[in-house]
Amino acid sequence: EPEVTQTPSHQVTQMGQEVILRCVPISNHLYFYWYRQILGQKVEFLVSFYNNEISEKSEIFDDQFSVERPDGSNFTLKIRSTKLEDSAMYFCASHGLAGDSYEQYFGPGTRLTVT
Amino acid sequence: AQKITQTQPGMFVQEKEAVTLDCTYDTSDPSYGLFWYKQPSSGEMIFLIYQGSYDQQNATEGRYSLNFQKARKSANLVISASQLGDSAMYFCAMREGVSGYALNFGKGTSLLVTP
Numbered sequence: 001e002p003e004v005t006q007t008p009s010h011q012v013t014q015m016g017q018e019v020i021l022r023c024v025p026i027s028n029h030l031y032f033y034w035y036r037q038i039l040g041q042k043v044e045f046l047v048s049f050y051n052n053e054i055s056e057k058s059e060i061f062d063d064q065f066s067v068e069r070p071d072g073s074n075f076t077l078k079i080r081s082t083k084l085e086d087s088a089m090y091f092c093a094s095h096g097l098a099g100d101s102y103e104q105y106f107g108p109g110t111r112l113t114v115t
Numbered sequence: 116a117q118k119i120t121q122t123q124p125g126m127f128v129q130e131k132e133a134v135t136l137d138c139t140y141d142t143s144d145p146s147y148g149l150f151w152y153k154q155p156s157s158g159e160m161i162f163l164i165y166q167g168s169y170d171q172q173n174a175t176e177g178r179y180s181l182n183f184q185k186a187r188k189s190a191n192l193v194i195s196a197s198q199l200g201d202s203a204m205y206f207c208a209m210r211e212g213v214s215g216y217a218l219n220f221g222k223g224t225s226l227l228v229t230p
Contacts, residue, residue, distance in 0.1 A: 031216060043160070043206060043220040056217050091160060095216070103150070104218060106160035 002026045004107035006092050012113045013082055021077045021110045023092030032075045033093040033104060034067065036060070043091065049075065082114045118142065119207050119221035126226050128197045135182070136192040136224045138207030147211045149190040150218060151181065154204040163205075166190055197228045 005024045013019050025032050034046040047057040049067055066078045075094075079086055089111050093104040120139045128134035140149065151163040166174045166181045174181040182191040194201055204225050208218040 033217065035218075042222045043208075043218075045217040045219065048217050058217075089158060093160075103162050103165055104216075105162065106152075108159045111158075 004092055004094055004105050006090075006107035006110050008110060009108065010111045010113070012115065015084060015114055016081050019079050019082055019112065021079075021090050021092075021112070023075045023077075023107055024073050025075055025092065025094030026096075026105055027073070029094035029096045029105075031055075031095050032067075032069070034077045035091045035093060035106075036088040037091065037109075038085075038088045046077070079112075082112075084114050087112055087114045117221075118211075118219045119209055121207055121221035121224050123224045124222075126224055128194075128226065128228055130197055130199060130228055130230050132197055133193060133195045134197055134226065136194070136205050136207075136226065138190045138192065138221060140188050140190060140207075140209050142188075142209065142211050144211045147209055149181070149183070150208040150210070151179070151190075151192045152206045152208060152220075153201075154206060154223070156203070160206075164192065194226075199228050199230065202226060202228045 007022045032049040035043050036046055037043045045058050047061045047067055048055045064080045068076050089109045091109045092107040095104045118141050122137055147168045149166045153161045153163055164174050164176045164179045164181050166183045173183050178195045180193045182193055204223045206223045207221040210216050210218050
C-alpha cells in the first residue's frame with residue numbers, strides 16, 4: 001500500500017539554526033500539507049500546497065517557514081531560524097481527489113527538538 | 116472559539132465492550148467533512164473514518180462507526196468490541212467548505228482498553 005514517508009524521523013538542532021524537513025507524498029496525490037503537534041497537544045495545521053503554490057496557511061506559518069516542492073516527488077518544510085517553541089512533531093500529509101472524502105494520508109512524522 | 120470539541124480527555128473501556136468517544140463541532144458552512152484519526156503511542160496518525168455533511172447514512176468502517184447527529188453538530192465515534200490494540204489517542208477533525216481542505220483537530224481523547 002502506498003504511504004507518505006518523512007525524513008529524518010528525529011532532528012535535533014540548536015536555536016537559530018535552519019532545518020529542512022523532508023516528505024515524499026503518495027505519488028499520484030495533488031494536495032500536500034504540513035501539520036505540527038507540540039508534545040501533549042492537538043495537531044495544528046500549518047500550510048497546504050497545491051499546483052506548486054501555497055493554497056492556505058495558518059497564523060503559525062510566519063516568515064520563518066517556507067515550503068517547496070523541488071522535484072516531482074519531494075515536499076519540504078524549511079524553518080529558517082529555529083526557536084525553542086518550534087520543538088514539536090511535524091507531520092506531512094497528502095491526498096488526491098478520492099470522491100468526496102479528501103482523506104488525508106499522514107506520514108510518520110519528524111520529531112524536531114530545538115535546544 | 117474551538118471548532119472541534121472533545122470533552123473527554125481520557126476514557127477507559129474493558130476489552131470486548133463498546134465505547135463512544137464524543138466530538139462536537141462548530142461551523143456555519145453547509146459543506147464540511149468530519150474525520151477521526153487514531154494516534155498510538157508510536158506517534159503516527161491513522162485515518163479511521165469519514166462523514167460528509169451531506170451523507171444521509173452514518174459512516175461505518177469495520178468496528179468503527181460514526182454517530183452523526185447534524186442538528187446537534189455531533190460526530191461521535193463508536194468502537195465496538197474493543198481490543199487492547201485500540202488503546203491510543205483519538206482525534207476528531209473537520210474540514211470546511213469545498214475550497215479549503217485543511218483539517219482542524221480537536222484536543223483528543225486518550226482511550227485505554229483494559230483486559
